[in-house]
Amino acid sequence: MKSRREFLKEAATGVVLLGSSAAADRLTLAGVLKDHAAVGKSKVVIARDASLHGAGTQPDEQHVLNLLDEAMSAYTGREKPMEAWKSVIPKNILAGGVIGLKVNGLGGRGISTHAALTMAVAERLQQAGVHAGNIVVWDRNERDLAACGMAISTDPSRVRCYGNDAGGFDDEPVSWGTANIRLAKILTRECAMVINLPILKDHEAAGITFSMKNMYGVVDKPFTLHANHCNPGVADLNCVPAVRGKVSFTIGDAISSVYDGGPGFHPERLWYPNALVVGEDRVALDYTAWQMIEQKRAEVGMPTLEEAGRAPKYIATAADSAHQLGTCDPNRIKLVEV
Amino acid sequence: MKTFGPGRWKEAVVAVAIAATIANTGCKKKDVDPFPVSGAVAGWEKTGDTRVFAAKDLWQYIDGGADQYLQAGVVSTGTSDYKYQGELEAVVDVYTMGNAAGARKILDSGQTNDAQKVQVGDAGIAYEQSVTFRKGPYLVRIVAYDATPGAQQALIALAHGVEAKL
Numbered sequence: 001m002k003s004r005r006e007f008l009k010e011a012a013t014g015v016v017l018l019g020s021s022a023a024a025d026r027l028t029l030a031g032v033l034k035d036h037a038a039v040g041k042s043k044v045v046i047a048r049d050a051s052l053h054g055a056g057t058q059p060d061e062q063h064v065l066n067l068l069d070e071a072m073s074a075y076t077g078r079e080k081p082m083e084a085w086k087s088v089i090p091k092n093i094l095a096g097g098v099i100g101l102k103v104n105g106l107g108g109r110g111i112s113t114h115a116a117l118t119m120a121v122a123e124r125l126q127q128a129g130v131h132a133g134n135i136v137v138w139d140r141n142e143r144d145l146a147a148c149g150m151a152i153s154t155d156p157s158r159v160r161c162y163g164n165d166a167g168g169f170d171d172e173p174v175s176w177g178t179a180n181i182r183l184a185k186i187l188t189r190e191c192a193m194v195i196n197l198p199i200l201k202d203h204e205a206a207g208i209t210f211s212m213k214n215m216y217g218v219v220d221k222p223f224t225l226h227a228n229h230c231n232p233g234v235a236d237l238n239c240v241p242a243v244r245g246k247v248s249f250t251i252g253d254a255i256s257s258v259y260d261g262g263p264g265f266h267p268e269r270l271w272y273p274n275a276l277v278v279g280e281d282r283v284a285l286d287y288t289a290w291q292m293i294e295q296k297r298a299e300v301g302m303p304t305l306e307e308a309g310r311a312p313k314y315i316a317t318a319a320d321s322a323h324q325l326g327t328c329d330p331n332r333i334k335l336v337e338v
Numbered sequence: 339m340k341t342f343g344p345g346r347w348k349e350a351v352v353a354v355a356i357a358a359t360i361a362n363t364g365c366k367k368k369d370v371d372p373f374p375v376s377g378a379v380a381g382w383e384k385t386g387d388t389r390v391f392a393a394k395d396l397w398q399y400i401d402g403g404a405d406q407y408l409q410a411g412v413v414s415t416g417t418s419d420y421k422y423q424g425e426l427e428a429v430v431d432v433y434t435m436g437n438a439a440g441a442r443k444i445l446d447s448g449q450t451n452d453a454q455k456v457q458v459g460d461a462g463i464a465y466e467q468s469v470t471f472r473k474g475p476y477l478v479r480i481v482a483y484d485a486t487p488g489a490q491q492a493l494i495a496l497a498h499g500v501e502a503k504l
Binding site: 057106108109110203204205206209213216222223226230260261262263264265266267268269 | 397400401402403404405406427429448450452453465466467468481482483484485
């Protein structure tokens with residue numbers, strides 16, 4: 001079995017992980033297409049652009065759009081952006097379903113899902129045929145959305161944007177394992193599908209926060225899921241049917257990140273991976289995100305999260321036989337770096 | 339004649355909220371509004387209302403980051419946005435802990451070996467874009483959103499402004 005250290009090392013050199021027989025496969029479209037049929041592999045794409053930020057602190061919008069296209073092409077094997085998007089959005093939803101874009105602004109303006117990414121996704125969705133008013137950008141509240149650079153809008157002719165503070169929560173709680181929460185109505189009543197747009201961060205309680213942890217923003221009392229380093233809280237919450245069923249695709253924001261001190265903004269621990277992390281397997285995505293954080297911590301001489309006493313054990317829990325949300329076995333993750 | 343305008347009312351409400359929170363927890367601390375008004379510190383403008391979170395509601399502000407403060411005995415937290423010379427944006431967080439040991443615990447746990455010690459309060463550290471200090475039971479964290487020349491000195495000046503009100 002491939003060790004986590006080997007996974008990191010190979011990821012850093014851009015090798016496609018296909019086991020020993022194909023370990024030297026380079027990242028070509030043909031290689032991606034060939035591997036797409038690999039049985040039992042969860043594909044995760046990391047797309048990077050070192051020039052994403054240009055001279056400023058905010059990423060260049062056109063560069064972000066280009067990087068999104070590149071990531072979607074690598075993930076789907078389709079070179080044209082519209083074909084790529086149409087391959088991940090079911091036809092019935094393209095035709096009239098509401099798509100939620102769940103961002104994350106909890107860390108404040110310095111470490112929240114970038115507006116450039118959110119708007120790039122919204123733009124491509126519209127070009128793929130989704131009506132602007134059928135796109136809802138959402139998070140916990142207006143303040144979190146403002147931190148993401150998004151303004152509140154309920155105009156049905158435009159991309160809408162509002163928080164759970166306006167949308168409210170279901171009256172009846174739902175339960176799965178330790179999770180006994182009320183879900184946001186935006187998730188349960190509005191959205192046919194959710195594209196998850198988390199931001200990569202270290203997390204004081206959970207270890208890291210990325211794909212699965214971002215779902216804490218769709219419940220009324222996330223603090224009830226924080227015990228024991230959010231384990232099994234994160235996994236249990238993601239097993240709630242509406243979360244498991246509707247949140248089907250993740251475009252993770254690793255444009256900037258904090259490798260320690262999260263989930264809040266700690267500029268002294270800020271770094272710029274200049275990357276998007278894309279996939280459908282939320283467990284594989286979080287495993288990959290964890291390795292990215294560990295790699296950065298190793299670079300700056302910090303202890304591993306395990307050594308710091310807060311390894312994100314919820315990731316393995318999410319992959320166990322009780323949850324079956326995905327895989328965290330590096331041998332079953334096909335990591336593609338472009 | 340001076341009037342007690344909307345801005346004053348907000349400040350009064352915040353002060354009462356902080357006092358009420360502390361009173362409810364049985365702490366004997368002086369009632370303070372630690373947030374300097376616009377112009378009190380040269381170049382700094384207070385750009386947002388002060389928001390106050392009782393310990394039980396701290397998750398609404400920092401969610402998973404709240405645990406370390408709760409474990410250190412936080413009583414309440416106030417936060418407000420500021421802007422320096424119309425450009426550099428920053429946020430000031432004032433954590434009122436149950437005692438000085440709680441504030442010390444948070445400050446010590448957040449230090450890295452590249453932190454620069456600064457003379458603010460009982461002890462303080464600074465980085466290029468942030469200043470954190472403690473004074474008695476108070477733990478203050480000031481963070482700028484951008485790295486600009488002179489940002490650290492501006493943050494330290496604001497830190498002194500907060501310190502003077504504690």
